[in-house]
Amino acid sequence: MKERLRIGNGQGFWGDSVQTPIRMLREGPLDYLTMDYLAEVTMSILQKQKNRDAARGYATDFVRFIDEVLPEIIEKKVRIIANAGGVNTEACRGRIFDAARKRGLSKLKIGTVSGDDILGRLDELKAAGVEFRHMDTGEGLFDEEREILAANVYLPTEGMVRALDEGADIVVTGRCTDPGLVLAPLMHEYGWSTPDQLALGTVAGHILECGAQSTGGNFTRWWEVPDMAHIGYPIAEVGPEGELIITKHEGTGGMVTVDTVAEQLVYEMGNPKQFLTPDCVVDFTSIKLAQDGPDRVRVSGVRGDVRTPYLKVSISYLAGYKATGQIVLSGPNALEKARLCASAVWERLEMVGCRFEDRQEEFLGIGQVHRGIVGPVENAPEVVLRLGVKDSSREMVNRFGMEIAPLVTSGPPGVTGFAGGRPKAQEIVAYWPALIPRELIKAEVSVEEVGA
Amino acid sequence: MKEIYLGEIAHARSGDKGDGSNVGVLAGNREVYDLLLEELSIERVREHFSEICHGAVERFELPNLLALNFLLHDSLGGGGTESIITDAQGKTHAQAMLQMKMQVPDDFELLYPMGPPKS
Known part of the structure; x- marks a missing residue:
């Protein structure tokens, strides 16, 4: 058994820096590199890609990364765990195998974890009596006709652990919890299984899951953060008895202090006593933080409880269309001119019969996002007017997009910054969180070695 | 008594829920x-965010981290992907919170400047 494991995060979300996972491999020692690609909206995008082309539906960034660093991963024996499989773990593995064959590598083992995608099982589950009641509103999913785009269960971490037990060098999973990516190697290497152990691994994962947000990114006192450009991503240094240190590679920018870690702990938090995962229930009021040298924070005292009998399902469905457009107003009375532009747009749309289910006007630069707390600045030298609409009619939302550019010539003077063409209607993907009895979901794990 | 900003004695982070x-x-x-x-009661926070938060405010205590966690319901214009407002994820709500003004005794120690030191 290793005396201590170094588990890093190289990707906080799909869209995060593509250079970071490469830096994580090269800038210091690591045993495991975890990468998170799946936001809720990502699942519906990937599902759509797969509907159009059965070979797609996974995180392509991940395959490009693996292709670039494959020899280094093997040489340094860094195992990779990523939820890059999206809704097509098999295709993702296939592309990594292609990359390995191209380099003549034959010893690489890749594990996939799936079974989270229940879009094709909804009828069967409905027949079995699962109502998918909305966790906030209590409504049943099938009470109304809906165009469902994706449905994925947050799988427990055991599936990833099984893939590691069977020797996978790279684990590609579908929907799992973000902290599970970090918990999995701890369960695999140290056999952690008690609620307190699972809770500690989950807390480590929560601190790591948003990448640089625990190492100085998004930190309140940003001016104290050194070398932001070269910010290091977080690493959990964990011992078998539950010693946990949050740190980063030596020589990188950013900082790891009790304050940067504490800010990440409260990020996206609900009831701190009931942090629910498919693996355990964590009590965040038990966590103790202490500085343990420069860029080292010790995490201790973490208490957990046994998991609930349910798993969370994230269902996405089509909820109409939206578009936003913006222009810049400059010169004297910029705000007044922006208000005139907004009312002209709405009036011109009403003249052709366009009324929207929801519409918004924002005046950025005068204290908009902190309205009621600062501003409004009445004499701002320039103002960004941002208009948005929402409606079930795609055509009407597109019609809105045609009314922004005309302001350049048919509005007040000093209008600029209209670029990028007419705003187009975008599908609104809405979320439906629900619970499902655990026994109805079975993770499928498969580990394969690259063939010649 | 003197008037200070919350940001002179605390730090904060926000996100969507x-x-x-x-x-x-x-x-x-x-x-x-x-x-x-x-000082940071549910009523006080609801009043501070009166034009942003249109639902209930909940408060949780984490004495271990010297932290208070607030949930501001109905504050994103429909939430995450459904919203058409700029801050659809509440990313800026922490910065908004820290601009709250409060009265403290004259000798109350201020811990943080509200920005980088001026040269």
């Missing part, structure tokens, strides 16, 4: 935490 946001406020020390338990 369904159709609302969460704002975690971290007190700079135990004395500040005790003050915030009194």
